[in-house]
Amino acid sequence: MFKRFLAVFKARNYEFFRDRSALGWNIMFPILLLVGFAFIFSGDGKSLYKIGILGEKPVNAFTQLQHVEFVAYQQVDVAEQKLRQHKLDLLVDFNAARYWVNDSSANGYMAEKLLLASETKLVKQVITGKEIRYLDWVVPGILGMNMMFSCLFGIGYVIVRYRKNSVLKRLHATPLKPIEFLTAQICSRLFIILLLSSVIFIGCNVMFDFYMVGIYFDLFIITLLGAFSLIALGLLVAARSESEEFTGGMLNLTSWPMMMLSGVWFSLEGSPGFIQTIAQFFPLTHLLEGARQIMLEGASLWQIKQQVLALFVMSVVFLVLGAWLFRWQGQAR
Secondary structure (H helix, E strand, C coil): HHHHHHHHHHHHHHHHHHCCCHCCCCCCCCHHHHHHHHHCCCCCCCCCCCEEEEECCCCCCCCCCCCCEEEEECHHHHHHHHHHHCCCEEEEECCCCCCEECCCCCCHHHHHHHHHHHCCCCCCEHHHHHCCCCCHHHHHHHHHHHHHHHHHHHHHHHHHHHHCCCCCHHCCCCCCCHHHHHHHHHHHHHHHHHHHHHHHHHHHHHHCCCCCCCHEEEEEHHHHHHHHHHHHHHHHHHCCCCHHHHHHHHHHHHHHHHHHHEEEEEEEECCCCHHHHHHHHHHHHHHHHHHHHHHHHCCCCCCCCHHHHHHHHHHHHHHHHHHHHCCCCCCCC
16 A cells, blocks of 8 residues: 555656746745845835824824824733834833833834923833834745645646546556545645745745744644645545636635635735635635744744644545545546
């Protein structure tokens, strides 16, 4: 059994790596996106200050300043985390007569000068922290999107092509069992996805020095679960179809809503409730939420157990349904 599995596993890997165009696209596409975002969103020249206010915002000379955005917070720890990550330029608590500033923020320095020009009886508290760039926030989305397309189309199109070209029919005449074939396909695609994603992430991290607070092992585990779930979803879509056109439409119907509603390019925070509810049914949503919490907030696997559990359950459901519906040929015999 292991020899048959290994033979299919190796054959699929050879098929992928010998296709230079597909290999080059899977490597260059996310790198080009990351480089583009790095240049587009670096030094954007914004002059707007963003200042957090604990409790009710009072009416005074400082809060009446123009070109300044004031954001109200009720929890000091949440506001301090925003300030630590440079999402706020200054944090003020007028009731307690104190303010917080990030000593590594140039905007924070200027906002502090504006504050002290009108409010002098405030106690200063210093917070340190590295800025989170948009590039740091969007990198899980870009890599996750690349993984999604590679998982869905890499499994879906391959199986349908095999079925259409009668490759599956020939394999069906061998001692190869369906579970061996499907396991080899899943493991091959998982190996390719994790290898390419790791190479891209490490290479871009050397160039851009991504913001990383959590543990790389936890990031690898959530990536593994997310990739497996997406591969199982691709298997489910291609379980019986013989038409590449129909399968392509189904894969697009599956992938594009995920790309738009899973938080690839922008946060879903503040979006309508029904949109956020729909997004929870997509494995890409839980992959990106978990990866961002690990990278940007230092969360552990236990702290993102909701995302881990969701990906595990989705993987099992997709895999069981895909294996149950799978046929060597398009119609059940």
